Amino acid sequence: MRKQFPSLKFPSGTTSTMEDLKIVSLPLFALLGVLLFVGIMASTLFNKVNEVRDRLQKITIDNNTLKQKIEILQQKNEESFTSDNKLTWALPEKSSSVYVISQIKKKAADNLIIISEITISEPRIQGELSQSTVTTKIEGKLDSIFAFLESLYEVTPLIKVNNIQTEEEDMAGSDLVRMSVELTSYYSPYPINIPALSQPLNSLSAQEEEVVRDISNLESPIIPQKLDPQTPIERVDPFSL
C-alpha cells in the first residue's frame, strides 16, 4: 500500500466545492460587472439618443409651424391695411358715441330728417363688448325715416337699432312723423396679448373674409383734418406810413 505524504492530504468534499466556486466566480463576477457597466452606459446612451430625437422632432414641428406662420404673415403684410382700419372704425377701442352722433347727423341730413334731441347713456360693459345707448328724437316723412334707419346699417361704427316708437300726439294733421329711436353703439379694447412665437396662426376663414369685405364697404365717419397752428407772420406796422 502506498503511503500519502501528510501535507498533500486534502480533506475530502468541501475543498473541492470551494475550488469549483473559485473557478466559476471569476467569469461570473466579470459578467456581472460587464452587465452593470453595459446597463448603466446603455441607459445613459438610450436617454441621450431619446433626448436628441425628441428635441429634433419638436424643433422640426416648431419650424414647420413657423414657416406656415411666416407665409401667412407675409401674405398679410402684402395686403392693404385699409380694410383693417375700417374694422377698427366699425368697432373702435374707446367709446364710439361721438362718431355715432356724427354719423346719425350726417344720415339725418342726407334723408331730410330733423333731429330734435340726442341723449347718450352711460356705457355698460357686457362681456368683452361695451355698449352705449343713444336715444334720439327725429321728425320727418315716414319714408324718409325708414330710409334714415336703413342708412344707419351702412355706416361705421356699427349701430344697432333697438326700437323705434312714434309719438302719437304729433302725428295728426301732418305728413311729418315724430319718432323716438333708441340705438346701441359698441366699442371694445384691443387685444393686449400676442400668442407665443411657436403657436400656430391660421389665416382668416372664408366667413371672416366675408365679414371684412362687408365692413370695408361701410361708410366711415369723416374726421376733420388736423389743424396745425399757423406759423408766426410778421405784422405790418400800421404807423409806419
Place this chain on the structure above:
Amino acid sequence: MPQNINLLPQSRTLNTQVALTATRLTRLTIVVFISFLIFGGLSIGFLFLGTNDLQKVQEQNDNLKLNIKSLQEAEQNLILVRDRVGKIKTIISERSFEDKLAKIQNLMKRLPVGQEPKTLEIDITRSRVSLNFETSESLANFLRVLIENDDYGQIELNTLQFDINGEYEVELVLV
C-alpha cells in the same frame, strides 16, 4: 504499466461541468461586451449625426423666429383683425331690426294710397301698428293681404274700433 498517471489526489481534479460553465460565462461576458461596443458605437454615431442635425434645425429655428419678429406688425394686425371680426360677427348676429323694418315697409306698401300708420312701434321682439281705414272693405282687404303674407308668424288683432268719423281703427301686434 498503466497509461494515465495522475499524481494529484482525486479530489483536486477539475470538474468538467464547472469548467464548462466558467468557459460559457467568459464567452457570454465577451459577447455582451462586444454587442455593447457595437450598439454603443451605433448609438454614439446616431448621437453625433443627431446633434449635427439638431444644430442645423436649431439654426433654422432661430432664423425663422427672427423673420417672424420682423413681421410682428403684420402679426399684431392679424390678431387685431381676428379679434374685431369675431366681435363684429356677434354684433351683426344681434342686429335683427333691419329685417323687421323691411317687413313693416312691405306692410306699408299694402295700405291704401296716402295712408300712414297712426302709431308705429318696432322693438326687438315685436312690431305694434295702429291703422285707420275709411271703409270696412279696405280694412278687410288689408287684413286678407296681411294673412296671406307669410312675413309674420303671429298676428294679433289687439283692438278694432269704429269711431264717430266713420273710420275703423285697428291695432295689430305682429311677431
